[in-house]
Structures are given as structure tokens and as C-alpha cells.
Amino acid sequence: MRIRSRPGPTDAQLAAAWQVASLLLGYPDEELLERRPLLRRAVGELPPDAGTPLAAFLDHLDSTPPGELAADYVATFDHRRRCCLYLTYYAYGDTRKRGMALLRFKQAYEAAGLVLDDGELPDHLAVVLEFAATGDLAHGRRLLLEHRAGLELLRLSLTEAGSPWAAVLDAVTATLPPLTGRNEDAVARLIAEGPPEEEVGLTPYGTGSGPVFLPDPVLESRS
Template identity: 35%
Template sequence: MTPRDPALGLRILARLLAYPDAGLRGDLADLRAALAADEAIPAARRAELEALVATLANGDPLDSEAEYVRTFDQGRATSLHLFEHVHGDSRERGPAMIDLARTYEQAGLRLAPGELPDYLPAVLEFASTQPPREARAFLGEIAHLLNALFSALLQRGSAYACVLGALLELAGETAQAAPVAPDEPVERELGGTAGLRRLFLQRSGAGGRGAAGSLRRHRRFRPGKTWSGFSGSHSMNALDTFLFGLYPYICLSVFLLGSLIRFDRDQYTWKSDSSQLLRAGQLKLGSNLFHVGVLFLFGGHFAGMLTPHSLYSPFIDAGTKQVLAMAAGGIAGLLAFVGVTILLFRRLGDPRIRANSKTGDIAVLVLFWLQLVLGLASIPASAQHLDGGTMLVLAEWAQRIVTFRGGAAELVAGVGWIFKAHLVLGMSIFLIFPFTRLAHVWSGFGTVAYLVRPYQVVRSRRLNVPAGGPGRPGASV
């Protein structure tokens, strides 16, 4: 007998593993109907799944949500993030996340904001877009992970155990309870994170049914109601879409065109407007600290954000790179922060300097002060996850922006607010760049031309003057 297509069953199970919010509760009637129509899942297991649907439909919503959090968000043994079971908090996890996200994208799928690629419901939807044989083989190769989850849920007496049991049976495996050490990574046959990534890459190139249009047709139980973790038709938060999808291009356009127009029309305003003549005190220390720190930070951000992970991964892993960036960036950030604080105090505290300051002069210093505060504050936030995952997400966002690839806003929608604020303020500095004294920075980069310019011919007043001096007969004047 030919095995039935598991695609619908995989999408049903993916939805049942989602957080039981109002959206899921609104889909339960359609889930029940889909379960009744799907013959790929054995009848006995379908009965258990229908009981789970009934529990979610009839139970108190707050109790259901609390139970879900207790089950899946408190402890690694029952985590729905597969890399938790492969390598825990290993530094390899961050690069693996990026690779999986790219694999989904190549298959025509995009993750919803805040969704991680190794989230089991997302993995199941990806598998549902593959041909039946490939989908079953894929599930079979991660069966030991699914069985570890099944066993942990069974030991806890969770009703969600039937979902994992159904997954194993769709893969042609038998769900068997096995002892699983709590919060221990399960590596075994996959050979760690790299092995799991390899499975995804192999499956994505296997001629699957993963076109975005195909997925959008099957992702809904009701017309107009999205239930998937993927965002092929997901309605992005409007603010995120603007700030991280459109605003970067507005800032870059104003930065480049504004600088060009100012250089063409107002060359005499292209200067640093130094206030050294008014008061030299504190300027030397503050300016040197600020410029050294900011130039180091600019170079580090430029290289770190725009260098593809594949170029440096043979030499350094993402976690180590993040630690180095935190240490070096922290030192440079402190230097720049002390410097800009001195400069701001000097400009606001000296009546003569303040009277001769433009609004833009003060605004620039205030923006840099706030940006450095945010950057330094992001270091403790980064220390909470040293696998390099967030760093890689932010780098991928920047690379998509400069290469005009889609999906950039969705990538950063789920990162912490402090990183978002740091990005927005940094882009805003580029936005005001052409209208302030910052334009003189272009001249600094222009000095590179001195390395290739022709030699200057310099005439000396002492040229051809004999050793005895001009008073001697025959001496040149």
C-alpha cells in the first residue's frame, strides 16, 4: 500500500504546536475538520489529537497558555527549538540559524517576525512543502530528536505528547518512551549542528513543492487567516517595515545625494567649524578621544556588518567574533563616550562657544552621545547570548539592505529594543549628515588621494645660493 501524502498532517501538527492564542483558538474548528479528513495519521492517534483540540477549545484560555509555557518554555528537554537538543547554547547555533533561514528563503518561504528557523512548527511546514518521500525521509532522520521530545512530554503527562507521536508515525517510526536526561543536548546520529543543517540543505534542493505561491495556498484553514510561522503573506508590523525596510534607503539616499549637492553648491560651508580659537582648553583631549574611538567603531561596524559570515567562518566562529567585538567595541566606545562628553560639556558650558554654536553643532554631539550610550548598553544585552546569533541577524539585515534583497525588516523584527534603537539612531546620523558639520568627514576620506597624486614641486629661496652667501660676486639672487 502506498503511504499517503503527509503534507496536510504536517501542517496540522505544526499548528497544534503553536502558542494557543486567540488566533489558534479561532482555527480549532477547521483543525478538527482537517484532522477528520486526513488519513495519513493513524486513527488511534487522530482520536488523541481530537481530544487535544477539544481541550484547547473548551478549556480556559489563560490556563491553556500557562500550560503551554510550562511545557515548552521551561527546560531544554521539552524545547521546540531543535538546536537546543543538538548543541544547547553552543556557539555554532547562531551560524546554523542563518543557514536555515537562507534555506527557507531559497525554498520560497520567509519566517514570521521573531520566529527562529529551528522552531519545530516552522521545520514541519518546511517539510510539508517537500515531496512525500523526501518529507518522510527527513522526519526519519530527525526521529531520535522527535522521540526524545515525545518521551519528555510523556514523562510530564502532557497532552502534547500525542502530537510528537503522530509526527513519528508520519515518518514511519514507532513512538517509544525512552529515558531522557533533563536539559542535556542530544547529538547522536546527526553529528551536531552541522549535521542537522546538512539535512535541511539536502532536503531544500530535492525538488520540493516549496514555491511560495504553493505554500500560501495551503497555509490557511480559512480564507484570509494566516496560521503559519512563515510570512510569505504575513502582515508585517507597519513601524518595523518602515524603520528597517524603508528608512535605511531614505537615510542612504539623503546621505549620498545631500552630500553631493552640498559639495556642488556650497563648497565654502564644507568645513569642521572648529571652535579652537574661542577656547582651546579641553578640546585637544575631548576631540582626540572622540575621533579615535569613533573611527575605530565605524571601521569595526562597517567590516563586521558587511562581511558575509562565510568569509570569516573558516578562521573564527560567530561566538568568538562576538566576544572580540564586545571587548574591542567596548574599549573604543568608552573612549568615544568620554570624548564626546567632554566636547558636549565644553560647548554647552562655555558661554562664548555656545553663543557661536549652531543648532546642528549641538544636535550632532547629543545624537552621538545617545548613540554611544545605546551601543555601550547593548554589550550587557549581547552578553546574555554569546552564540553570535543576534550579531549574525543584524549583519544579515545590513547585507540585505546594501544588496537590495528583500526580507530585511522581518529579520530584525524580533531582536531586542536596544538593538533596534541603536540601528535607528545610527541611520538618523546618516540622515542629518549632509546638513551639519559632519560633511567634513568626506574630506578626511579624500586625503587618501594624496597617496596617488603627483609630486609637488617646491621652490626654495636658498636654491642655487653658493655656500659663501649672496654677498659674494657671481652669487644668484
């Protein structure tokens, strides 16, 4: 008996899923909450693997007071190292190599004609998903795959914490190929050892001449 595999998402569906996930991983302010009807319409056009968890998170936004959403966001992403939204942190921690990794993200955005706001680092997952959805789908997907192990650790950490944002990561990883043996090994190492540490000033990823100290994901807060 022949089993037919389901077709994968189209490029348009990938872009829509990443755009919605990008917005839902941002700070839950009034602007995001006002976009819920539009986001629900977009989610309704997605395959179930991505659409169902995103719809579940939208249900959470509907049923949770704004103040509680904001407090939970800060407690989740600003005070838990393993729930960090900065992808290069998982691969390089606070080491000099992270500065070069950040430069690669910035160069990818510039090549696509996108200028990043100075207030955000280029490896923030919401920024990467926005780039993948609206800038360069193929290059954005490649950046996500290069940091597949970090994405998986983030997803597992959110799931273990019982965080509603785990559903958003479920949707993102549903748009990517399954973990390979190499990535599974990398995830296992991250779980056991955590990101690398090096208490030094990092090489700038921009155009400045002095050392750059990147924000500590545990201490950074949202205004």
C-alpha cells in the same frame, strides 16, 4: 499466511498532518481556537496513527479554558529544557555549532521562496512543520529526520510530564520512520547527558556581523 502491510500516508496526508501539528504547537491564542472546526475536518481525513492523537488534542482544546491552556503552554515549553521546541537545541545546545545548524534551516526556507519572520528562529518545530507542509515536503521531511533524536526526546519528555501536547508529538512521529539503532543511541545519550553546553556568543546564522546569543528555551516567554 501472508500479512499485508498498511499503505503509508500519501503526500497530501503528510502535508495535512504536519500543517495541523504546526498550528497546534503554536501558542493557544484566540486565532487557533477559532480554527478548531477547520482542523477537525482536516484531521478526519488522516490515517488513525496521526489522526487519532491529533483529534484527542483537539478534544483537550475544547474542554480546557483558554487561560489555563495559555498558562500550561508557557509552563511546558518555556520553562522545561527537555520540552524545548527548538530542534537544534537538542543536537547542539548553546554552542557555536548551533549557529551553523540554524543557517541550514534558513537557507532551506529561502531556497523554497519562503521568508521567515524575524521574530522566530528557523528551527522551531512549528516553523519546520509549516515549511514541510507548504514549502518543500521532501526537504522538510529531511530536516525532521536529521533531528529525529531531538524529536523523540521531546515526545518522551512531554509524555513523562503528562502533557496533552504529547499527543501532537505522537502524531508527528507517526508520520516518520521508526527509530534506528543510531537514533536510539542518540536519544539515550540525550536522556543521560542532555544537550551540549558552551557559554559563549554564537556565530550569527543571519547576515549580521556581531555574535548572536540565542534565546534560552527555559527563560523565553510568550507575550
